[in-house]
Amino acid sequence: MIPPAFAYARPTGVEEAVRLLAGAGEDAKVLAGGQSLLPLLRLRLAFPELVVDVGRIPGLRGVREEGGTLVIGALTTHHAVVADPLVRRHAGLLAAATATVADPAVRHRGTLGGSLAHADPAGDLPAVALALDAELVAVGPDGRRTVPAREFFVDYLQTALRPDELLVEVRVPKTDEADGWGFHYEKFSRVAQAWAMVGVAALVRRDDGHIAQARIGLTNMGTTPLRATATEEALAGVGAAGPAGVDGVARAAQSAAEGTRPAAEPAVSAAYRAHLARTLTRRAVLAAARMG
C-alpha cells in the first residue's frame, strides 16, 4: 500500500535533527534504516506529519572501544554489526542474535539503534540489550543523557526517549570469552525469517567450574523485553559441567516465566509461551555455559 503523506527532512547533523524533532513534537517520526517504520507507514499504522531521515548524519555508524566498553553508533546496520570484529570478540551475544534478525536484505538496511528505539517486544535486540546491560545514549535539546537498558523499555513500542531526543549510541560492556563469558541466543519461530514466538538471550560467566553469573533476556514474553531474574538468581553457583550441573540448569530454567505476562494469540497461548520460555532458557543457558 501507499504510505500516508508526510513532510520530509534530511538533517545533516544531530543538532539539526533534534531541532526538527523539538519543533514537531509528537507528530514527528525518526527514520533510520526504515525496516520497521516503512512497513508501519505502508500498513497505515502510523501517521507522522514529519519524517526526520537521520540516515545520512555522519558519525553515527561504526564500532569503537572505550576501555571495557564497546561503543556502537546507533546507525550501524545489522549487517555491519554481525561482521564487525570488535563486536564478535567483545559482544558475541549481540553478533549471534543480530544474525537471526529478519533476512539479509533487511539486515543491510535495518539499524541497531532503530531496532532498540522501535522497542518491539518481539524484536530480538531489545532482550539482547537487556542481557548485555547495555546503556543507550540520547541527545536532546539539553544535551546528552545515558539511559540503562533496564530503564529504556517502558511499554509496548514505548521507550524512555522523549519526542525531541535522538538515540545516538549504544554502549555495551565487554563480555569476552577469555574472561569466562559464554553466550547463546535461542529463537523459536515457525518459519524462516519470522519474528520470534519467544526468544532467550543468555549470557553466562563461568568461574572455577561453576556458573558465577547469568544474565537472561526474554523476547516476546510481555509488552517489553524482560530479564528472567528468578532463573538468574537460581543459576548462581550451579556447576558448569556434568549431570548435576545440567540438572541444576534445568531446575533454574523452571522459573524463567516468573513475573512475565506473555500475550495470547490465536496460534500461541500465553501458557505455551511460558512453556517455551522455560524450555528455551534451559537450552540457551546450557549452550552459553558450553554444557550442551
Added chain:
Amino acid sequence: MTRISVTVDGTTYEDEVEPRLLLVHYLRDRLGLTGTPIGCDTSNCGACTVDLDGATAKSCSVLAVQADGSEVTTVQGLAANGEWHPLQKAFHEQHALQCGYCTPGMLMAARDLLRENPGPSADEVRHALEGNLCRCTGYQNIVRAVLAASGAAGPAAAEPSPQEVAP
C-alpha cells in the same frame, strides 16, 4: 515534493517525487521498470529485492527519497551485451521457476550471496534466500540453480542432502 537523482541500471534519472513514494513504485510507475514486482505489503516476500549501493534491499521498504544519490541495480540490469547473467542462465537451465513472480528477487538475493560467498553450501544458499518466498514451492531447483551458477556444483553438490528432502 523533493528532488532526487538516482542511477538505475546505468541510467541517471532526475525527478521530483513525493517523500512518501516507495522506491519500488518509483521504479515501476515512474521509470516503467516493471521487472521488479510487488509481492506483498509486509516486507516478507522479497519479490521486490534490488541492489542499492552494492547490497540488497527490499524496494518496498525504501523511500525513493532515501535512494537520492544512490545506484540501483534491478533484475533488468543483470544481462550485459545481450548475454544473460550466469544466475539467469542457471535458473533457466535448472528449471528454477514456474510462475516467475519471485524470480527477480531470487536472482538479486542470490547475486548478493555469491558476491560475499562465491562457493556457498546448499545450506548457506537456503539461509541467504530466507527473505525470498516462492509459492510454487520451487526452492529445490532454485537452490540447485544458485549452486550451479556458483560453479561449485558438480552433480553431487547439486543433489539435495537427505536432510533437505525430509518433510
